[in-house]
Amino acid sequence: MTYLARTKLYETGKVIIKEEKSNSFIKQVASINNQYINLNIINVMVEDNIYLNIVDNEVKQSYIQKLRSKNKQLQIRIILQGKLEKLDQSTNEKNIYNENEISVEYKQGIEESLLNKQGEHIKYICITLNEEYLNENGFFSNIFKEYFSKKFYEPDSKNKFLELFNREYTSGLDKIYLKNKTMEVILYVLEELRKKDELKLNDLNEEDIHRVKKAKMILDDSFQENMTIALLSKKVALNQTKLKKGFKKLFNKTIHEYLQDLRLKKAMEYLKTNKYSVKEVSLLVGYTNQGSFSYAFSNRFQCLPRDIQKKSDL
Structure with missing residues (x-):
C-alpha cells in the first residue's frame, strides 16, 4: 500500500460545498474525487470539544493514511456499510470495524493509520469527545475509568442512522439538527452499553x-x-x-x-x-x-x- 499524508490525499479534487463557522459551531461539507478516493464528508464541531464526522468513501486505489496522534478522548464509531481497518503504529496491531458494528473507545496517546483497500465502499459515523469535555462532565469518569474498548452489533444501524447521510446540509437549521442528532447518538450508545453490562451481571452472582x-x-x-x-x-x-x-x-x-x-x-x-x-x-x-x-x-x-x-x- 502507498503511504499518503492527509494533505497529499486531499490536495486534488476537493470541493467545499458549504462552510459555516461561529464561536461554538463549525460545519464543513466537502467532496473529494481524485485517483485515490471518491469521498463525501461532513465535519462538524457541534459544540466545544465534541466533533461529528459523517463519511462516505469509495476507495479507488489502496493507500495508508496516518492519523493525527490523540490526547485522551472518547470515540464512538458506527459502521453502516463496508469495513474500516486501523493499524496501531506502536504495536502493529490491526483493528477491524465491521458493517453494523458500533464501537466505543476511550484511549489516549494513540498513533494510528487507516488502511484503505481498493474497491471498498465505506459509510460510517464517528463522534469524538475530547479530554476537555470529558473533564468538564464528571459523570464520564464514572463510566470510563481507564482504557476502554468495546464493540457491539446493531443490525438496524442503517435504519437508525442513514438519515444523517441522506440530508442536504445547506440549511441554517443544520446547527440545531446536527447537535441534537449527535447528542441522541451518544445517549443511545451509552444506554446500550449500560443495558448490556446489566445483562452480563444479572447471570452471575x-x-x-x-x-x-x-x-x-x-x-x-x-x-x-x-x-x-x-x-x-x-x-x-x-x-x-x-x-x-x-x-x-x-x-x-x-x-x-x-x-x-x-x-x-x-x-x-x-x-x-x-x-x-x-x-x-x-x-x-x-x-x-x-x-x-x-x-x-x-x-x-x-x-x-x-x-x-x-x-x-x-
Missing part, C-alpha cells in the same frame, strides 16, 4: 464474578503454561460452562481469545528487547510449535516475528 476474575488473574500470571479450561475451572472452583460464559460476558472475549491475545502481546514485548530468538520467544509465551506461533503472530500484527527483530536492530 457476586461469588461467580469473583471466581471469573480470579481465573483471569491466573491466566495473567501463568500465560506461558498449558492451561486448559478444565484445569482453570478446577483452580477457581467454578464449573466449566459457567466459567466460559462468565468470562465472555465480563471480558468480551473467550478464554482462548484472551489467552492468545495475552501471549502475542507478551511476544511482541520480548521481540522488541532483541534478547531472544524467535524460537525462544515462542516457548516463553507458551507455544510449543514455532510455525503455529509465527502464523498467529503475523495474523495479529500483519508482520512476521523476525520483522520486529529487524526493526529493533535499526
